[in-house]
Amino acid sequence: MQQGKIxxxxxxxxxxxxxxATLVVGGFGLCGIPEKSIAALQEQGxxxxxxxxxxxxxxxxxxxxxxxxxxxxxxxxxxxxxxxTFEQQYLSGEIEVDLVPQGTLAERIRAGGAGIPGFYxxxxxxxxxxxxxxxxxxxxxxxxxxxxxxxxxxxxxAWKADKLGNLVFRKTSRNFNPxxxxxxxxxIVEVEELVEVGELDPNEIHTPAVYVQRIIVGxxxxxxxxxxxxxxx
Amino acid sequence: MQQGKIxxxxxxxxxxxxxxATLVVGGFGLCGIPEKSIAALQEQGxxxxxxxxxxxxxxxxxxxxxxxxxxxxxxxxxxxxxxxTFEQQYLSGEIEVDLVPQGTLAERIRAGGAGIPGFYxxxxxxxxxxxxxxxxxxxxxxxxxxxxxxxxxxxxxAWKADKLGNLVFRKTSRNFNPxxxxxxxxxIVEVEELVEVGELDPNEIHTPAVYVQRIIVGxxxxxxxxxxxxxxx
Amino acid sequence: xxxxxxxxxxxxxQEIEDxxxxxxxxxxxxxxxxxxxxxxxxxxxxxxxxLGIGPYPLEHEVDADEINAGKETVTAQKGASYFDSAExxxxxxxGHIDLAILGGMEVAENGDLANWMIPGKMVKGMxxxxxxVNGAKRxxxxxxxxxxxxxxxxxxxxxxPLTGSQVVHRLITDKAVFDFTDxxxxxxxxxxxxxxEDIRAxxxxxxxxxxxxxxxxxxx
Amino acid sequence: xxxxxxxxxxxxxQEIEDxxxxxxxxxxxxxxxxxxxxxxxxxxxxxxxxLGIGPYPLEHEVDADEINAGKETVTAQKGASYFDSAExxxxxxxGHIDLAILGGMEVAENGDLANWMIPGKMVKGMxxxxxxVNGAKRxxxxxxxxxxxxxxxxxxxxxxPLTGSQVVHRLITDKAVFDFTDxxxxxxxxxxxxxxEDIRAxxxxxxxxxxxxxxxxxxx
Numbered sequence: 074m075q076q077g078k079i080x081x082x083x084x085x086x087x088x089x090x091x092x093x094a095t096l097v098v099g100g101f102g103l104c105g106i107p108e109k110s111i112a113a114l115q116e117q118g119x120x121x122x123x124x125x126x127x128x129x130x131x132x133x134x135x136x137x138x139x140x141x142x143x144x145x146x147x148x149x150x151x152x153x154x155x156x157x158t159f160e161q162q163y164l165s166g167e168i169e170v171d172l173v174p175q176g177t178l179a180e181r182i183r184a185g186g187a188g189i190p191g192f193y194x195x196x197x198x199x200x201x202x203x204x205x206x207x208x209x210x211x212x213x214x215x216x217x218x219x220x221x222x223x224x225x226x227x228x229x230x231a232w233k234a235d236k237l238g239n240l241v242f243r244k245t246s247r248n249f250n251p252x253x254x255x256x257x258x259x260x261i262v263e264v265e266e267l268v269e270v271g272e273l274d275p276n277e278i279h280t281p282a283v284y285v286q287r288i289i290v291g292x293x294x295x296x297x298x299x300x301x302x303x304x305x306x
Numbered sequence: 307m308q309q310g311k312i313x314x315x316x317x318x319x320x321x322x323x324x325x326x327a328t329l330v331v332g333g334f335g336l337c338g339i340p341e342k343s344i345a346a347l348q349e350q351g352x353x354x355x356x357x358x359x360x361x362x363x364x365x366x367x368x369x370x371x372x373x374x375x376x377x378x379x380x381x382x383x384x385x386x387x388x389x390x391t392f393e394q395q396y397l398s399g400e401i402e403v404d405l406v407p408q409g410t411l412a413e414r415i416r417a418g419g420a421g422i423p424g425f426y427x428x429x430x431x432x433x434x435x436x437x438x439x440x441x442x443x444x445x446x447x448x449x450x451x452x453x454x455x456x457x458x459x460x461x462x463x464a465w466k467a468d469k470l471g472n473l474v475f476r477k478t479s480r481n482f483n484p485x486x487x488x489x490x491x492x493x494i495v496e497v498e499e500l501v502e503v504g505e506l507d508p509n510e511i512h513t514p515a516v517y518v519q520r521i522i523v524g525x526x527x528x529x530x531x532x533x534x535x536x537x538x539x
Numbered sequence: 540x541x542x543x544x545x546x547x548x549x550x551x552x553q554e555i556e557d558x559x560x561x562x563x564x565x566x567x568x569x570x571x572x573x574x575x576x577x578x579x580x581x582x583x584x585x586x587x588x589x590l591g592i593g594p595y596p597l598e599h600e601v602d603a604d605e606i607n608a609g610k611e612t613v614t615a616q617k618g619a620s621y622f623d624s625a626e627x628x629x630x631x632x633x634g635h636i637d638l639a640i641l642g643g644m645e646v647a648e649n650g651d652l653a654n655w656m657i658p659g660k661m662v663k664g665m666x667x668x669x670x671x672v673n674g675a676k677r678x679x680x681x682x683x684x685x686x687x688x689x690x691x692x693x694x695x696x697x698x699x700p701l702t703g704s705q706v707v708h709r710l711i712t713d714k715a716v717f718d719f720t721d722x723x724x725x726x727x728x729x730x731x732x733x734x735x736e737d738i739r740a741x742x743x744x745x746x747x748x749x750x751x752x753x754x755x756x757x758x759x
Numbered sequence: 760x761x762x763x764x765x766x767x768x769x770x771x772x773q774e775i776e777d778x779x780x781x782x783x784x785x786x787x788x789x790x791x792x793x794x795x796x797x798x799x800x801x802x803x804x805x806x807x808x809x810l811g812i813g814p815y816p817l818e819h820e821v822d823a824d825e826i827n828a829g830k831e832t833v834t835a836q837k838g839a840s841y842f843d844s845a846e847x848x849x850x851x852x853x854g855h856i857d858l859a860i861l862g863g864m865e866v867a868e869n870g871d872l873a874n875w876m877i878p879g880k881m882v883k884g885m886x887x888x889x890x891x892v893n894g895a896k897r898x899x900x901x902x903x904x905x906x907x908x909x910x911x912x913x914x915x916x917x918x919x920p921l922t923g924s925q926v927v928h929r930l931i932t933d934k935a936v937f938d939f940t941d942x943x944x945x946x947x948x949x950x951x952x953x954x955x956e957d958i959r960a961x962x963x964x965x966x967x968x969x970x971x972x973x974x975x976x977x978x979x
Contacts (some may be wrong), residue, residue, distance in 0.1 A: 336603075485623055535611040537599060
């Protein structure tokens with residue numbers, strides 16, 4: 074319920090994100106990222122963030138802008154290759170990075186939200202990822218123990234929300250967003266469209282309202298495309 | 307793809323289910339159970355089944371009919387209280403039962419389908435369920451190790467399928483079905499309606515076609531109600 | 540005169556605050572749903588995959604595909620959502636449900652709960668209870684204070700196999716309300732008409748008495 | 760004359776059978792998609808959450824919300840589905856994807872694969888590669904047989920950090936095709952024009968030769 078979930082401004086919705094907080098952030102590349110919440114964080118000026126997100130944006134868009142303003146202390150990602158600012162800060166030791174296989178990252182976030190503190194996966198066995206991790210055999214095969222992730226805040230981008238916080242995502246902009254929505258102590262969702270309660274088909278809701286603490290409507294989404302590939306008619 | 311997924315008869319779709327097989331079966335109580343596939347199994351006569359399913363039907367409907375014909379050797383369930391045949395066979399030692407907390411059962415089936423051999427859960431710590439299970443501390447709290455479940459066959463009831471095997475479930479008849487669909491070496495799905503490819507909105511598919519090996523259309527669903535509760539107008 | 544059940548339900552109702560997501564166990568807890576005042580907007584979760592349980596259906600609305608965890612036909616309220624069982628228990632285990640109100644057979648002074656099996660009797664199963672008591676943010680148990688032989692169900696330690704270890708936040712009986720704190724079990728309310736001494740007389744568990752002890756309001 | 764890339768792509772195409780669910784890695788493997796004959800009905804999975812990748816969009820169809828794992832704009836074919844990243848990797852890790860075709864930097868005779876980092880160089884991340892090689896039913900690696908210095912990339916053991924240990928089922932290079940079996944690495948095809956001896960000369964790894972060794976068809 075909590076009709077009071079709806080916020081009027083991104084400034085207000087992100088105001089209590091504190092220095093040193095862990096943020097879990099939705100999106101894949103620049104697709105489905107909470108671009109307005111990220112921009113608000115740059116304005117807000119919070120520092121020393123640990124950010125769990127599959128990628129780190131590009132130099133001047135998405136999470137990349139928080140790198141430029143030196144607000145991120147550590148990234149937990151599967152791929153950070155699209156970002157020169159990242160590369161500079163990484164090589165100079167300004168930023169820490171914890172590289173996590175994409176499937177493991179997705180499962181760790183889902184596990185965190187689902188109250189599962191740890192699980193075993195075959196991914197990474199025999200690779201540098203296995204270093205320092207507990208291993209265990211099941212049916213004669215070796216698996217790594219990986220831990221669930223819960224953030225102080227989760228930043229989510231959805232297509233539509235109803236006023237209770239039920240969410241629907243669009244096409245591949247869904248990606249990490251539904252898992253991220255479950256894994257924040259406070260989950261902040263920006264949406265393109267806010268609809269009345271009852272307008273979403275209960276059979277087709279991707280994220281039930283229980284996971285959502287704050288909803289804000291964004292306007293003028295840039296939705297930048299990283300690789301515009303087209304075919305001839 | 308595999309346009310050849312569509313079967314004309316339940317007899318054919320369940321013909322290779324073998325004695326001693328492990329079946330993972332969808333449904334909660336009598337809601338969303340693959341009632342036609344279960345009936346076909348009774349006719350087919352397969353024996354010594356291990357059945358993983360939240361409940362065991364009632365005496366004369368659902369999985370209960372396989373108890374009556376003594377085809378089940380072991381049930382893995384969270385609640386079996388609606389069934390007198392079960393009670394008799396259990397007390398006489400004819401049938402084994404492995405009681406698993408409902409959330410753990412759901413997660414074990416999901417884990418099996420997702421290639422996760424084991425995970426930790428707080429559920430059951432300090433109870434008889436914990437006996438013989440490995441325990442581990444995370445952040446000073448104790449958790450139990452539980453293992454993923456994969457069946458030789460999964461029996462699923464869906465509302466609609468397209469001809470590729472994309473599935474949509476209806477209301478609370480969804481329950482265990484989407485997880486069960488992922489956890490069979492062979493997943494057999496019975497549906498009320500088969501639609502053309504492209505008729506289901508790709509954004510609203512509950513189970514992607516990749517999990518489905520066989521599809522059969524059922525007719526004249528009984529959908530028996532266990533507790534018909536109504537209010538006055 | 541209010542029955543034990545009425546007293547328990549009325550007191551349990553006070554636990555349900557506006558805006559909460561709540562799971563009500565099968566049996567007596569389910570009855571609480573009908574008593575929730577209209578001005579308290581809550582969403583009731585049913586662990587078989589529904590958030591936003593509505594009232595029982597009218598005769599013509601009955602739908603075999605829409606039941607609650609007690610297998611009763613229900614409806615969905617506006618703003619409800621359906622989901623699968625793994626998602627449902629992710630929601631429960633992950634601490635997203637504000638409150639679970641469940642029945643009990645025994646509660647011990649350390650917050651242990653037993654409510655799923657009696658040795659020697661046919662064990663029907665724990666259903667979702669073990670997940671709920673370990674997952675919900677707050678676990679409130681409702682039960683009669685004594686059994687039919689007049690023996691205390693509020694124990695120094697449970698004699699029945701546990702459903703959960705140190706999981707109860709609050710216990711509501713027909714005679715008293717207790718909280719379970721780091722400092723042990725605390726009597727916070729007595730039923731109108733009963734004194735602290737009356738409660739001690741029917742309670743096996745050791746407990747302290749809250750300084751702010753109030754009389755427990757009877758549903759009148 | 761066919762380039763190395765053409766040879767590899769043409770040979771890799773033979774791996775894709777009618778009815779398969781396939782994940783094609785970023786880079787060269789993605790190019791295979793466009794070459795799949797129309798009579799082979801396959802569903803391509805993109806690990807960012809799409810099963811049933813269609814062709815690149817027409818200019819007016821471009822949609823920022825519809826990309827593949829290489830972050831390219833794509834379309835969805837009829838019968839496609841979208842899902843979240845946990846579901847996507849459940850599908851991959853759980854063995855539901857028939858075939859993954861990925862690029863490689865080094866493959867060792869025991870089936871080890873290295874394709875994600877070079878010590879001393881900026882490490883960009885493994886993305887979904889480690890999950891794919893441990894999850895897909897069948898893992899086919901495509902790469903050039905030798906590096907720009909003429910050194911074999913088909914190794915007795917990998918010198919680069921691994922992506923997966925003993926995960927490769929088949930290796931396709933511009934010179935040969937190898938299978939990885941319990942009995943070790945087996946040469947099953949050579950590129951037309953090359954002999955088994957030619958392959959030995961450019962291969963560091965130890966391998967046996969399949970009795971049914973055929974000439975590898977060049978895409979002509």
